[in-house]
Amino acid sequence: MQAIIFANRTGNELAPLEQYYCSALLPVGNKAVIEYTLEDIVTSGITKVKIIISSQAQEIEQLLGDGERWGLDIDYFLSKPEEKTAAVLDRLSLSMTDSIIIVRGDIFRSPCIANFIDFSKQFSNEFVQAKMANQNACMLLLPAALSYLDGIDWPLTHDYDSNSVVTLILHGRCHMIDSFQSYMNANLNLARNDIPSLTPMERSFTSANPEQDFYVGAKTHTGDLSLQNAWGIIGENCRIDPNVVMKNAIIIGNDTLIDKGSTLENCLILPHTYVGEGLEVNNSILCKKLLISLNTEGHIEIDDQALIGPSEHQASTSSTDRNLSTRFFILMLLIASLPFCPLLAFYALIRVMFFKLETKPLIQEMINDNLGRSLVTYSFNVPTRLLSLLPQLFLVVTGQLALFGAPAQIRYATGRNKQRLGVFGPVQLLLDEDAPEEERMLLMLEFDNTHTSTKYLSLLWRSLRIPRLLGAERKKQNMTH
Missing domain, CATH: 3.90.550.10 (Spore Coat Polysaccharide Biosynthesis Protein SpsA; Chain A)
Incomplete structure (x- = not known):
């Protein structure tokens, strides 16, 4: 069956x-x-x-x-x-x-x-x-x-x-989850252990509520839950300030940040949501910048990140330090590669003249990325994509792009418009610019689902060994047909 x-x-x-x-x-x-x-x-x-x-x-x-x-x-x-x-x-x-x-x-x-x-x-x-x-x-x-x-x-x-x-x-x-209250009730039934054969995945922690306790996920930091007259589920990798007050039923998703002085009562906060300092949330569902009232089933979108918003925007000092370290390392790499740039430019010139290509040795492109920014990028007209993209390391140094990520001109995969954009990635290194959207999308999804620690080194090595292999194969197939 x-x-x-x-x-x-x-x-x-x-x-x-x-x-x-x-x-x-x-x-x-x-x-x-x-x-x-x-x-x-x-x-x-x-x-x-x-x-x-x-x-x-x-x-x-x-x-x-x-x-x-x-x-x-x-x-x-x-x-x-x-x-x-x-x-x-x-x-x-x-x-x-x-x-x-x-x-x-x-x-x-x-x-x-x-x-x-x-x-x-x-x-x-x-x-x-x-x-x-x-x-x-x-x-x-x-x-x-x-x-x-x-x-x-x-x-x-x-x-x-x-x-x-x-x-x-x-x-x-x-x-059926065909209303906000139905969705809230599904979470509450699970948190109360009202569903036969189903219990929350998180560990149980005692609260001040005489009837129910909390279930708390791994790597989550909270105040003393035994003092909270509340109950519910708190997901993984959450940070809840010790001064936060919780009452009645509380469901908090993974990777959520609740700032000091906030009051939560009978609410559902979905993953990756930030709740700002001193905010009172009562009988509501929060999802990033969206606040939904369970009383009226009305909603508002809040653009003020000091109130609510995506929690990934709350960058820690350590992540900022790592980002600065990466950009400094790329700056040193860019300076070290400067003597090779004239050689690459000369090779690109000879290649354009010898093969009578219609493009220029140094290709300039204006890109409107999926975040609404306009970027000017340069690349050498050489077959090895890793070498051709070296001028774009300047965008990493200036913080406009990450070292690894999706192409800045990404146009595919609805719902992925907030993913990290970078200079190097499987689409940039292994595919031609005229590759079909479906091929670009599948290659990016396959790479995202690879969790080995050496996937970036493997990607760079493949781009050096078999430059534009996929594009060449596709052109060969088109010629045969």
């Missing part, structure tokens, strides 16, 4: 939060919604999974990978946002005689897939409707459910007559 997980919801019900997270990627207890579905799939004994993705497809692939950490074999299929289930299955060309479970991976439910499969097998020729907490649990088992595929189309509109189908009542919690 294999599983097909639909994760193609856009999350428009939670606008404007969908700018940051599609429904499948929303964190519940610092883990994406779809990860809970994958863990549930694993307990049922299924190992082969197809995931239907649409909004933020690349982010989902980057998070889940090939499924190895769960012992799964994951394939991805792109669909239109909230495309009908029947239409997607037609394009997959599946054998409809095989047993296949179809499940939505963008809602949050108690683990139940194994129970659903075992029960459905007892009624192999009848459609089994799964319900949990008096709601559609969004699961179907083929081939018996072929005539009822619209039952998990989003938005959910169909509720079958219990007299014409077999209904399985599953115990647990089910959150």
